[in-house]
Amino acid sequence: MKKIVSIQGIKGSFHHIVAKTYFDDNIEIDECMSFDKLVDNLITKKSDVAIMALENSIAGSILPNYALIDKFNLHIIGEYYLDIQHNLMALPGQTIADIEEVYSHPMALLQCKAFFKAYPHIKLIEDKDTAETADRISKNNLKGVAAVASKVAAEIFNLEILAESIQTIKENETRFVIVKTKNSVLEESEINKASLRFVVEHKRGSLASVLNVLSDCRMSLTKIQSLPKIETPWKYAFFVDVTFSKYSHFEKAKSILNIMVKEFKILGEYKNAKL
Amino acid sequence: MKKIVSIQGIKGSFHHIVAKTYFDDNIEIDECMSFDKLVDNLITKKSDVAIMALENSIAGSILPNYALIDKFNLHIIGEYYLDIQHNLMALPGQTIADIEEVYSHPMALLQCKAFFKAYPHIKLIEDKDTAETADRISKNNLKGVAAVASKVAAEIFNLEILAESIQTIKENETRFVIVKTKNSVLEESEINKASLRFVVEHKRGSLASVLNVLSDCRMSLTKIQSLPKIETPWKYAFFVDVTFSKYSHFEKAKSILNIMVKEFKILGEYKNAKL
Numbered sequence: 001m002k003k004i005v006s007i008q009g010i011k012g013s014f015h016h017i018v019a020k021t022y023f024d025d026n027i028e029i030d031e032c033m034s035f036d037k038l039v040d041n042l043i044t045k046k047s048d049v050a051i052m053a054l055e056n057s058i059a060g061s062i063l064p065n066y067a068l069i070d071k072f073n074l075h076i077i078g079e080y081y082l083d084i085q086h087n088l089m090a091l092p093g094q095t096i097a098d099i100e101e102v103y104s105h106p107m108a109l110l111q112c113k114a115f116f117k118a119y120p121h122i123k124l125i126e127d128k129d130t131a132e133t134a135d136r137i138s139k140n141n142l143k144g145v146a147a148v149a150s151k152v153a154a155e156i157f158n159l160e161i162l163a164e165s166i167q168t169i170k171e172n173e174t175r176f177v178i179v180k181t182k183n184s185v186l187e188e189s190e191i192n193k194a195s196l197r198f199v200v201e202h203k204r205g206s207l208a209s210v211l212n213v214l215s216d217c218r219m220s221l222t223k224i225q226s227l228p229k230i231e232t233p234w235k236y237a238f239f240v241d242v243t244f245s246k247y248s249h250f251e252k253a254k255s256i257l258n259i260m261v262k263e264f265k266i267l268g269e270y271k272n273a274k275l
Numbered sequence: 276m277k278k279i280v281s282i283q284g285i286k287g288s289f290h291h292i293v294a295k296t297y298f299d300d301n302i303e304i305d306e307c308m309s310f311d312k313l314v315d316n317l318i319t320k321k322s323d324v325a326i327m328a329l330e331n332s333i334a335g336s337i338l339p340n341y342a343l344i345d346k347f348n349l350h351i352i353g354e355y356y357l358d359i360q361h362n363l364m365a366l367p368g369q370t371i372a373d374i375e376e377v378y379s380h381p382m383a384l385l386q387c388k389a390f391f392k393a394y395p396h397i398k399l400i401e402d403k404d405t406a407e408t409a410d411r412i413s414k415n416n417l418k419g420v421a422a423v424a425s426k427v428a429a430e431i432f433n434l435e436i437l438a439e440s441i442q443t444i445k446e447n448e449t450r451f452v453i454v455k456t457k458n459s460v461l462e463e464s465e466i467n468k469a470s471l472r473f474v475v476e477h478k479r480g481s482l483a484s485v486l487n488v489l490s491d492c493r494m495s496l497t498k499i500q501s502l503p504k505i506e507t508p509w510k511y512a513f514f515v516d517v518t519f520s521k522y523s524h525f526e527k528a529k530s531i532l533n534i535m536v537k538e539f540k541i542l543g544e545y546k547n548a549k550l
Contacts, residue, residue: 057503172508204490214483221482
């Protein structure tokens with residue numbers, strides 16, 4: 001039976017590219033128009049696994065997705081870094097001068113803001129998904145309208161690329177995580193990265209103490225993100241990613257943190273995709 | 276001459292409420308439809324000071340605003356915490372059953388999602404500003420349309436409140452900062468909070484060492500936020516808020532960090548508004 005993989009957006013979206021690359025071809029894609037829907041399909045077992053963008057090298061953390069993973073106790077079983085290149089595309093034969101409206105995901109439009117400053121006649125409109133707009137332009141034969149999306153989307157929906165790689169900052173990567181409702185068990189020797197979540201006491205030096213322990217246990221901190229604890233204004237939970245060379249070092253860190261912090265949760269133990 | 280205060284949104288917005296409360300009445304409001312525009316008006320001296328939402332007790336940091344403050348070297352001269360209560364409002368005489376579309380800021384809609392689950396006939400549409408929709412409903416006498424906005428907006432635009440305090444989590448506060456292009460000099464005795472920005476070396480324990488110094492200098496960490504360094508994928512800058520009882524302790528911390536970290540910047544020294 002084919003594995004059902006939930007993605008945000010439709011085929012041709014960046015999530016779709018990750019799904020195709022991370023898994024073999026024997027998958028069925030479940031297109032979701034929001035991350036809420038994606039998590040919903042995962043926990044109601046309409047799908048087996050889901051792909052979620054978690055942070056971007058320019059815009060930073062996608063905070064609502066951290067919150068979703070925490071709230072629904074999802075397990076991170078892997079990660080994937082994708083180079084994000086945005087392209088302006090429209091019906092074949094259209095030129096930039098013909099384009100009056102550009103639709104895309106807010107994040108994509110934000111990353112291409114400088115490009116569009118040179119075209120003040122173009123109205124930028126926020127949309128749910130990058131690829132979905134490409135699909136709509138193609139299906140409805142929409143003239144004067146362009147999408148900002150991946151090359152894969154241009155291919156799937158037979159659009160012509162008017163301008164390539166239009167994002168302001170050329171080095172643009174997004175980190176995606178692969179999540180399930182249950183942990184999948186890897187061999188210890190394969191695990192060299194973990195995502196943790198904890199709360200510290202509200203007293204001076206409490207976060208420093210935790211980071212000292214992680215450092216003493218030879219954990220390298222690759223990311224720290226604080227997120228408000230719901231219902232308790234201005235108290236934070238910390239989300240930390242660590243990499244390590246030996247699983248036994250990580251086990252030691254875990255056992256100390258277990259005693260030291262509150263609301264300790266392992267969000268996932270997996271293979272570092274960034275070498 | 277009246278001080279010109281840039282706000283995100285129009286009169287009746289939460290930013291407007293903060294401007295009215297933080298300053299005396301002798302101000303002129305500069306309504307901006309985006310945070311980019313607000314910063315633009317500030318640096319081109321069209322306004323004297325600006326109000327920016329920076330974090331919310333439910334949704335967390337507003338990352339693009341951290342990036343704007345950093346990029347344009349703005350100075351935080353003060354802060355304000357506002358209790359955010361969302362209300363559903365429409366033309367007088369309308370009932371919830373009449374409402375087909377609700378427009379508001381994405382953050383407001385997100386915070387009221389649970390409320391709208393009980394009204395599946397209502398379409399939620401993301402808009403630029405909470406108050407602007409209220410204004411539009413009023414001006415164009417729009418039936419079947421409601422806004423999610425502040426009580427002040429309902430008063431200003433003569434709308435009727437259909438449901439009060441509809442956000443899922445009742446304790447909902449936003450922290451606003453008051454920013455200028457130049458630092459305003461407070462008496463040292465008045466300063467008990469500061470916002471810092473720095474980059475640490477990419478080696479194990481480097482962030483822990485900085486937090487240890489802050490703790491040793493009797494700084495209480497109230498917030499830590501990491502943000503990607505533009506053009507250098509997966510390197511982070513840290514944004515830290517500290518509170519302290521003596522300015523001399525803060526001076527000591529500053530002088531050590533100055534030697535210890537890279538790209539050290541004081542974003543502001545001001546009075547803690549949270550007691």
